[in-house]
Amino acid sequence: MSGISSAAGSAAGSAAEDAADLELARAGDAAAFTRLVAPLRGELHAHCYRMLGSGHDADDALQEALLRAWRGIGRFEGRAGRASLRAWLYTAATRTCLDAVEHRGRRALPVDLGPAAERVVLDAAPATEVAWLGPYPSRADPAERYQRREDVELAFVAALQHLPGNQRAALLLFEVLGFSAAEIADLLDTTAGSVNSALARARRQLARTAPDRDRQPAPDGPAARAAVAAYRSALERGDADALVALLSADATWSMPPLPHWYRGRAAVAAFARAVPFGRCPSWRTAAVEANGRPAVACWLGAAPDAPHTAWSVTVLGLDGDGLIAELVSFLGAEHFAAFGLPERY
Template sequence: MNLEDEFAQYRGELVAHCYRMLGSLHDAEDAVQETYLRAWRGFADFEQRSSVRTWLYRIATRVCLNALQHSSRRLVPSALGAPGNDPDEIETQALEVSWLEPFPDLLDPAAVVGTRQSLRLAMVAALQHLPPRQRAVLILRDVLAWQAAEVAGLLETTTAAVNSSLQRARAELARLSPAEDEFSEPDEPVRRALLDQYAKAFEQADLVALEGLLTQDTRWEMPPIPTWFSGRVDVLRLLAAKLPPGEGRRILVETAANGQPAFAMYARGRDGGFHGYSVQVLTLTKAGVASVMAFHQPSLFPAFGLPIDRFPQA
């Protein structure tokens, strides 16, 4: 295997690593590009004291830490304040906020399967609350299973400092992230039926059906819109106000993000075509749909291998 092919085989998992660090697919791809540039320039000095894979992870982590010196953490609406309850008082898009982005599973399905929980939206959102070096320590130790001494060498600190940082990071993550049992999805075919029923109900704006699918404490978030809604009653009030009833108004195309089920929503325009509107990432539990993170960013569609516009065939 030549050097170019060896570098290329790690691209997907490096993008996933940088995404955990940065919370943005676009920033992660830029970080991996910078990683490869540094690797090419520095390969002559690479003394093969570690594997190429480990060496690339070292470079990528340093690139991410450098990037985090000049940018704020990625946020979800629920990190900004209390939920709203009036669909008529939704704030305008806050484009100045650095929002968390979804991670399309098609970028590296193997990495998603192998470390599914560490890529879930709620987990990545919680990681963003950690200081950058704590974030790096936790990811390197708990996701990549590096030894404390390896992490200390990368961060130019002591093993004791790494262990202390890891302890603090774990404690903060336990406070912020969902409990382990909240990650438990229904088994097939219940999961399949739930997704099919959700897609049909949403396309038809069938609020009665949606009420039966949403959990009592479900939440609905819509970055880059800061306003979010919590609880079945308020979420249904939002959907009743914003979803015009009737068939043929919207299409949901199934996809996957962050190891979770997702739908790309297209809305019919005046030209008769369907245009990209949002990417919905669902959190499922055995009780139903526990949350929907609806990214109102049509620019995300190409990353999922989807066109932004769909027109009926003539």
């Protein structure tokens, strides 16, 4: 009984603190507003990422959404409770993301843009005219994982980019975040009928483009750990045969922002031998998690004893036998900061 009483007292104290901070925020206290928002920032950021497909865009959208919320805090008429504040902040975040979606094209992966390359392409130039999907780091602390891992899974987020903004928002708010159709209608300033129609269209599209969101093994499970360890070892030892042995028969490898990608063990093996093993003298690696999957951060050096600089974050997809069925290498040092990784190793 003492534990129940303590929990109830803590909840009551938190509600009272929220109510006090809400009144202070309405009176112009920015610190109070920051305290109100702090417990919700993580899940709001993940929502912006799912809407926009980019961690950098999610940063900008969340900043703009919170600025809009701060400017409008005096007009907030909801209760001081966390649920009411959460809905209000999701309104600001979703509308900000919809504005962003309206002004740029969808983000993509190389597999969305054309067929696999028939031969290894050397010295390929980045496709700068494409808005590329970006990786999203998993939370290091399980207590801070505001989303189920499948809700930021790479294939799911990529499939979302094929949906119009209103369908994307309705689907995420309903199926991922648990808002009702009536609540979503209020949030999007539309009708429940329109929301239900958007949900039906979104589900049909995702049934065609998204695989089962639960099919990937846990990124911290034994199969994932073994695949990551073997991949890292092969890359750091320069052992192309060992890496090829990890691949499934229908494996794919893509490297945004390079537009070319490869399908099938033979094609992926040819690329691996020609480029990461044939042209890259030395690798250092670290295990990370991205988009609910195991991933490997890679630093490239001119020699084993030379400085190594940030090169890519490679997200792995595994099949039911623990073989690597998909590699998506997000090239660029700009991805490393979000994972808390240095640019030099």
